[in-house]
Amino acid sequence: MRARLPVALAVLGAVLLSLGLLAGSVNREVLDGARFARHVDSVRTDPLVAERGGQAITAQLLAADPNLVAVRPLLESAATSLVGSATFGPVVRLAARQAHQAMTNDDPTQIVLRLADLGVVLAGVLRVVAPDEAEKIPPDLNLTLAELGARTPAAQTLRLIRTVGLLSWLFPLLALVAFGAAVGVGTDRRRATVAVGRGILAAGIVVGVVAVGVRIAAAAIDTGDLGGAVTVAALRTFGGTLWWVAAVPAAAGVLLAGAAGARLPRLDLATARRAWAWLTPPAPRPWVHVARGAAVLLIGLGLLIRPLLVAGIAAVAVGTLLTVGGVGELTAALGGVAEWRDGGRVRRALGPRWRPAVATGMVGLLGLLAVLGIGAVPTDRAVPVAAADAGTACNGHAELCGRRFDDVAFPATHNAMSAADAPGWFIPEQPTGLLGQLDAGIRVLLIDTWYGQRTDRPGLVATAPDSRPAALAAAERDFGPEAVRSALRIRDAVTLRRTGPPTPYLCHGLCEIGATELQPELGAVRAWLDAHPREVVTFIVEDEVTPADTAAVFDRAGLTPLVHTQPLGQPWPTLGQLIDSGRRVVVMMERHGGGSAYPWLLPAFRYVQDTPFTNPTVADLRCDRERGTGDSPLLLVNYWLANFGSLVSDARTINALGVLGPYLARCEKERGMLPNFVAVNFFDEGDLFRAVDQLNGFR
Numbered sequence: 001m002r003a004r005l006p007v008a009l010a011v012l013g014a015v016l017l018s019l020g021l022l023a024g025s026v027n028r029e030v031l032d033g034a035r036f037a038r039h040v041d042s043v044r045t046d047p048l049v050a051e052r053g054g055q056a057i058t059a060q061l062l063a064a065d066p067n068l069v070a071v072r073p074l075l076e077s078a079a080t081s082l083v084g085s086a087t088f089g090p091v092v093r094l095a096a097r098q099a100h101q102a103m104t105n106d107d108p109t110q111i112v113l114r115l116a117d118l119g120v121v122l123a124g125v126l127r128v129v130a131p132d133e134a135e136k137i138p139p140d141l142n143l144t145l146a147e148l149g150a151r152t153p154a155a156q157t158l159r160l161i162r163t164v165g166l167l168s169w170l171f172p173l174l175a176l177v178a179f180g181a182a183v184g185v186g187t188d189r190r191r192a193t194v195a196v197g198r199g200i201l202a203a204g205i206v207v208g209v210v211a212v213g214v215r216i217a218a219a220a221i222d223t224g225d226l227g228g229a230v231t232v233a234a235l236r237t238f239g240g241t242l243w244w245v246a247a248v249p250a251a252a253g254v255l256l257a258g259a260a261g262a263r264l265p266r267l268d269l270a271t272a273r274r275a276w277a278w279l280t281p282p283a284p285r286p287w288v289h290v291a292r293g294a295a296v297l298l299i300g301l302g303l304l305i306r307p308l309l310v311a312g313i314a315a316v317a318v319g320t321l322l323t324v325g326g327v328g329e330l331t332a333a334l335g336g337v338a339e340w341r342d343g344g345r346v347r348r349a350l351g352p353r354w355r356p357a358v359a360t361g362m363v364g365l366l367g368l369l370a371v372l373g374i375g376a377v378p379t380d381r382a383v384p385v386a387a388a389d390a391g392t393a394c395n396g397h398a399e400l401c402g403r404r405f406d407d408v409a410f411p412a413t414h415n416a417m418s419a420a421d422a423p424g425w426f427i428p429e430q431p432t433g434l435l436g437q438l439d440a441g442i443r444v445l446l447i448d449t450w451y452g453q454r455t456d457r458p459g460l461v462a463t464a465p466d467s468r469p470a471a472l473a474a475a476e477r478d479f480g481p482e483a484v485r486s487a488l489r490i491r492d493a494v495t496l497r498r499t500g501p502p503t504p505y506l507c508h509g510l511c512e513i514g515a516t517e518l519q520p521e522l523g524a525v526r527a528w529l530d531a532h533p534r535e536v537v538t539f540i541v542e543d544e545v546t547p548a549d550t551a552a553v554f555d556r557a558g559l560t561p562l563v564h565t566q567p568l569g570q571p572w573p574t575l576g577q578l579i580d581s582g583r584r585v586v587v588m589m590e591r592h593g594g595g596s597a598y599p600w601l602l603p604a605f606r607y608v609q610d611t612p613f614t615n616p617t618v619a620d621l622r623c624d625r626e627r628g629t630g631d632s633p634l635l636l637v638n639y640w641l642a643n644f645g646s647l648v649s650d651a652r653t654i655n656a657l658g659v660l661g662p663y664l665a666r667c668e669k670e671r672g673m674l675p676n677f678v679a680v681n682f683f684d685e686g687d688l689f690r691a692v693d694q695l696n697g698f699r
Contacts, residue, residue: 005182005185006182006183006185006191006192006195006196007182007195009178009179009181009182009185010178010179010182010192010195010196010198010199011199011202012178013175013176013178013179013182013196013199013200014175014198014199014200014202014203014206015203016171016172016174016175016178017171017172017175017199017200017203017249018202018203018204018206018207019167019171020167020168020169020170020171020172020174020175021172021203021204021207021245021246021249022207022210022242022245023164023167023168023171024168024169024172024245025207025241025242025245026164026168027164027165027168028168028241029238029241030164030238031164031165033097033100034097036096036097036100037092037093037094037096037097037100038093039234039237039238040092040093040096040113040145041089041092041093041096042233042237043145043230043233043234043237044083044084044088044092044115044145045084045089046084046229046233046236046237047084048223048229048232048233049083049084049145049226049229049230049233050080050081050083050084051080051229052223052225052226052228052229052230053079053080053083053084053115053143053145053226053229054076054077054078054079054080054081054082054083055076055079055080055226056143056225056226057075057079057082057083057118057122057141057143058075058076058079060141061075061079061136061137061138061141064136064138065136067136074126074133075126075133078122078126079118079122081649082118082121082122083115083143085648085649086420086428086431086647086648086682088115088121089420089421089428090420090422090423090424090425090426090428090514092113092115092145093423094423094424094459095113095114096113097423097459099113112144112146112147113144113145113146113147114142114143114144114145115142115143115145116142117139117140117141117142118141118142118143119137119138119139119140119141119142120139120480120482121644122137122141123135123137123139124480124643124644124646139482143226145226145230146230175203179196179199179200182195182196182199183196193256193257194257195257196256196257197252197253197254197255197256197257198253198257199253200249200250200252200253200256201249201250201252201253201254201257202253203249203253204246204247204248204249204250204251204252204253205246205250207242207245207246207249208242208243208246208247208250210242210246211239211242211243211245211246214235214236214239214242215235215236215239217235218231218232218235218236218239221235392534393534394534394535394536394575394576394579395408395410395443395534395535395536395575396441397696397698399696399697399698400575400696401574401575401576401579402574402576403574403575404571404572404573404574405536405572405573405574405575405578405586406572406633406634406674406676407674408575408674408676408696409674409675409676409677409678409692409695409696410443410444410538410676410677410678410692411441411442411443411444411678411680411683411688411689411692412442412443412444412445412446412538412540412636412677412678412679412680413430413437413442413444413445413446413679413680413681413683414429414446414613414638414640414679414680414681415429415430415446415447415448415508415681416430416434416437416442416445416446416447417433417434417447417448417506417507417508417514417516417521418430418508418514419431419432419433419436419516420432421433421436422514422516423459424459424460424514424515425513425514426513426514427479427508427513427514427644427647428514428647429508429640429647429681429682430681430682430683431682431683431684432684433516433521434447434521434524434525435524435525435528437683438525438528438532438535438537439528440683440684441689442683443535443536443537443538444537444538444539444540444677444679445537445538445539445540446540446542446679447506447539447540447541447542448506448507448508448509448541448542448543448544449504449505449506449507449518449541449542449543449544449545449550450463450464450467450471450504450505450506450507450509450511450544450545451463451464451466451467451502451503451504451505451544451545452464452502452503452504452505452507452511452515453498453499453500453501453502453503454498454499454500454503455496455497455498455499455500456496456497456499457496460496460512461505461507461511461512461515462496462498462511462512463507463510463511463512464498464502465498466502467502467544468510470544471507471509471510471511471544472484472509472510473509474508474509474510475508475509475510475513478508478509478642478644479644480644484510484513496512503517503518504517504518504519504545504549504550504553505517505518506518506521518545518553519553519556519557522553522554522557522559523556523557523558525537525557525559526557526558526559526562529559529562529584529585533579534579535579535584536575536578536579536584536585536586537584537585537586538585538586538587538588538677539585539586539587539588540588540590540604540608540636540677541587541588541589541590541604542590542591543589543590543591543592544591546592547589547592547593547594547595547597547598547601548597548598550589550594550598550601551594551597551598551601554587559585560600561582561583562582562583562584562585563583563585563586563587563600564578564581564583564584564585564586564600565583565599565600565602566586566602566607568606568607572633586602587600587601587602588601588602588603588604588607588608589601589602589603589604590604590605593606604628605627605628605629605632606628606629606632607628607632607633607634608627608628608632608634608635608636608677609625609626609627609628609629609630609632609634609635609636609671609673610625610626610627610628610635610636610637610638611623611624611625611626611635611636611637611638611639611667612624612626612638613626613638613640613642614642615640615641615642616641616642616643617641618641618653618654618659621639621654621663623663623666623667623670623671625671626638634676634677635667635671635673635674635675635676635677636676636677636679637664637667637675637677637678637679638679639654639655639660639663639678639679639680640654640679640680640681641654641681647681647682648682648685650681651680651681651682651683651685651686652682652685652686653686654680654686655680655682655683655685655686655687655688656686656687657686657687657690657691660678660680660686660687660688660691661687661691661694664678664691664694664695668695674695675695678691678692678695
């Protein structure tokens with residue numbers, strides 16, 4: 001009984017661990033609100049979901065106006081692009097967070113995840129290419145992605161899922177106790193350790209089987225309509241992480257069992273021959289024929305139906321075998337293997353000399369696998385960081401150190417605070433926030449500051465009452481009255497109760513449709529500047545916050561010691577001089593300068609002249625002077641199209657080098673000035689950095 005007890009405990013541990021791994025995956029991917037919201041948004045951007053969503057929207061439009069059938073392909077293409085675009089990312093993530101809160105707080109009402117007010121945005125997309133059809137789009141058009149809650153079977157399922165949080169740590173803890181007891185009570189601890197390794201391997205295999213089952217279930221669902229496409233995308237999105245959850249314990253179990261039993265195979269022909277002999281015995285029993293035939297049949301069907309899935313499973317299997325074989329080679333190379341006879345069999349194990357070294361290597365390898373398995377290695381798409389020699393370069397190029405500030409072209413971002421990856425931003429105009437832009441090489445940040453107040457809705461900021469009329473007018477000027485009303489309805493921000501004092505925020509007009517507190521963001525910029533001592537950064541602020549409050553925020557953020565004061569009419573210093581002085585931050589205010597009290601808050605349009613910024617089409621892009629005076633020494637190029645429904649595709653079109661380069665050359669010729677600040681939307685689309693390098697003479 002005592003000899004069999006370790007095996008029984010190892011089996012119990014395997015069951016508990018497999019359940020714990022599955023519960024932990026659900027806990028991490030579903031019960032974490034932020035991760036759940038990101039997954040929901042990933043489902044929305046799935047190409048098949050976007051396509052089926054575009055078809056559903058088109059069907060609604062044709063039902064409302066059958067005459068639109070003449071432009072059906074255009075409608076379907078535009079609607080598909082819209083559903084999968086970054087425009088609705090913040091809205092969907094916010095709705096998903098709210099739905100998640102309702103699901104985890106016993107909310108009895110039905111929860112509907114939908115893209116609301118699609119008609120307004122779709123009309124804006126079509127206005128450029130089909131203005132007559134755009135007028136026929138109903139403004140109250142929406143697309144329901146999913147319905148959850150009291151009126152669906154999901155209500156009971158969601159209540160059950162709430163218990164998973166407990167199981168996600170309780171089951172692994174009990175599994176650890178069972179594995180420890182298996183080694184502790186066994187008469188032969190080596191054999192007990194082998195049993196534990198096999199139990200861990202079995203847990204990984206169970207999770208892998210579940211992952212395969214999820215993929216098979218997804219493959220069996222009809223994706224001919226939006227509901228099926230959403231279901232399949234959800235299964236793939238939420239179930240995709242199960243592969244790593246399965247691979248880590250499987251590899252760990254193989255290595256542990258192999259090391260304990262000194263049975264790790266070596267990578268030689270003898271190993272291959274033994275494996276083949278095991279698979280093809282000379283006189284197999286009937287059950288071997290059945291098992292072999294079933295396995296071959298499943299593999300064949302898999303290659304016919306899902307070849308990529310079978311190839312992925314095969315790659316994981318081969319990778320595992322190679323890993324185990326590599327450890328076996330290292331073990332053999334150490335040469336510290338002890339042998340003894342146990343009855344009629346020869347036993348082998350690592351000699352005492354090498355056990356600590358191999359154990360350390362095993363721990364390190366398993367640690368690496370664990371890091372990869374839990375997703376600690378970032379998988380987000382990286383944006384290129386400007387290469388620089390930190391010791392000699394200035395803004396990435398040693399050649400710029402000797403040039404005056406007004407003789408350098410800088411990449412800039414319009415509405416830099418309006419980030420697609422920041423929570424709560426409606427109609428974002430950049431892919432990421434200020435730090436992501438600085439990391440990518442942006443050196444001029446065009447930002448808007450307003451007074452906002454916290455509200456009774458967590459995460460939602462309201463424009464301060466004194467600022468609201470101006471903010472509403474600014475938002476309606478930029479987005480149009482219908483879009484603003486749609487945004488406020490989507491955010492459910494019409495009747496908010498303010499709970500905090502007015503505070504400086506980064507907002508694009510109305511803080512209700514996107515807000516980031518100014519001081520923490522500037523504090524993060526200060527930390528970035530400390531880590532990048534050879535960079536010069538400029539802020540151009542559309543300021544509805546007073547100079548005194550702006551200066552106070554810069555001071556609390558630690559940026560005041562870094563700001564440069566430029567006397568009007570005096571030559572600008574070189575980038576090298578700015579860096580050597582330690583004052584390498586330039587701050588310009590569009591509305592109010594700092595006067596004698598804060599001379600470093602430069603009145604922007606006494607130093608800068610710019611180009612028009614309300615350009616609906618490429619043909620409207622001009623180089624005329626919009627603001628500033630003829631002797632303002634710096635040129636700001638406002639280079640974006642004012643179509644909020646097609647911001648990304650517009651940026652992809654006009655930021656291309658073949659469009660942006662000639663335009664900058666034309667402005668340089670017409671104005672007789674170097675375009676110093678090239679401000680764009682969605683800087684990651686197109687060739688902004690190459691165009692700026694060309695202006696600076698780096699071909």
